[in-house]
Amino acid sequence: MVRTPLTPEERERGERxxxxxxxxxxxxxxxxxANSAGLSPETLRKIETxxxxxxxxxxxxxxxxxxxxxxDEIVTRCALVPV
Structure with missing residues (x-):
């Protein structure tokens, strides 16, 4: 399965x-x-970066x-337009 490329907006939201x-x-x-959330540190590193x-x-x-x-705070702080 091929993923569609991310839009600039999706990349910006990920950075936020x-x-x-x-x-x-x-x-x-x-x-x-990462351990407390049940994730690998590498997964958290990828999300944070x-x-x-x-x-x-x-x-x-x-x-x-x-x-x-x-x-709600995550949505508000990461939205590209004010919520």
């Missing part, structure tokens, strides 16, 4: 998500957060839970 997650992680290690700009919903939900973020 990565920045938000890095900010919320603060001084905690990537390994600590924008190399995986469209992670699955349940991945984002698990990270939100561990980082103390609401899904």
């Amino acid at each position: 998500l990565g920045l938000l997650l890095r900010e919320a992680r603060g001084h905690r290690s990537m390994v600590e957060i 924008g190399r995986a700009p469209t992670p699955a919903f349940f991945t984002v939900a698990a990270l939100a839970r561990v980082l103390g973020l609401s899904l």
